Amino acid sequence: MKSQEAARTEKEKKKKLQIAQEAKEQKEYERIERERSIELNNIQKSRQPVIDNKFGGINFEYNSNKNNHLRAKNDCENHYYNISLENQTCSCDNFKSLNAKFEKFDIRRLCKHQWQIIKDRKLFKKNKNELEDFILENLFWNPSGIFRSRLEDDKEFAIISFYQRKELYVATPKTNKDGYLLVSWDYEKGEWSAKKGGKKVNDQVLQVIAELFDK
Numbered sequence: 603m604k605s606q607e608a609a610r611t612e613k614e615k616k617k618k619l620q621i622a623q624e625a626k627e628q629k630e631y632e633r634i635e636r637e638r639s640i641e642l643n644n645i646q647k648s649r650q651p652v653i654d655n656k657f658g659g660i661n662f663e664y665n666s667n668k669n670n671h672l673r674a675k676n677d678c679e680n681h682y683y684n685i686s687l688e689n690q691t692c693s694c695d696n697f698k699s700l701n702a703k704f705e706k707f708d709i710r711r712l713c714k715h716q717w718q719i720i721k722d723r724k725l726f727k728k729n730k731n732e733l734e735d736f737i738l739e740n741l742f743w744n745p746s747g748i749f750r751s752r753l754e755d756d757k758e759f760a761i762i763s764f765y766q767r768k769e770l771y772v773a774t775p776k777t778n779k780d781g782y783l784l785v786s787w788d789y790e791k792g793e794w795s796a797k798k799g800g801k802k803v804n805d806q807v808l809q810v811i812a813e814l815f816d817k
């Protein structure tokens with residue numbers, strides 16, 4: 603039988619090993635995150651001229667749900683960054699370098715921190731334009747720009763670029779029904795996400811993406 607002393611030493615040894623393993627995993631995680639962020643920055647940089655020239659924003663309004671606005675105000679007050687949803691400002695670096703140049707009530711002015719609170723607290727007012735409303739309701743991250751065009755049948759669609767994603771997203775009209783679908787195009791692999799729209803629509807959208815980015 604092991605003495606108590608031996609058992610304790612064994613336990614401490616195990617714990618040290620576990621801590622070492624966790625530190626190693628954390629380091630590996632940070633390395634992957636760093637690489638991912640460099641990759642995303644490079645993709646953004648290569649896209650930026652097209653986005654600056656051809657992509658736009660969407661104008662939004664706040665709704666008048668008092669409770670939700672109070673909750674959002676509370677979120678801002680307790681946030682790590684200094685956020686004002688009234689002035690649409692944030693103290694983060696991204697806001698200063700990417701978003702501050704846009705006018706108030708243009709969604710491109712919203713950094714991810716403002717975007718998160720507005721989405722969590724459902725502060726967007728319903729938009730009269732169906733496509734714009736779909737975009738405001740269905741995007742999970744703050745977009746860097748939106749390109750709008752029309753299909754052969756005159757239905758409107760939008761290509762959406764995000765700061766945090768390498769895929770391009772497309773709000774595409776449903777084939778046989780009213781309404782829109784959000785799908786993504788993996789620009790590097792050259793393939794659609796599992797959830798995709800009709801082939802005829804996709805082919806037209808792809809042609810537009812190629813015209814925008816392959817020149």
Ligand SMILES: [Zn+2]
Pocket residue numbers: 683692693694696697713714715716
């Ligand atoms: Zn921010």
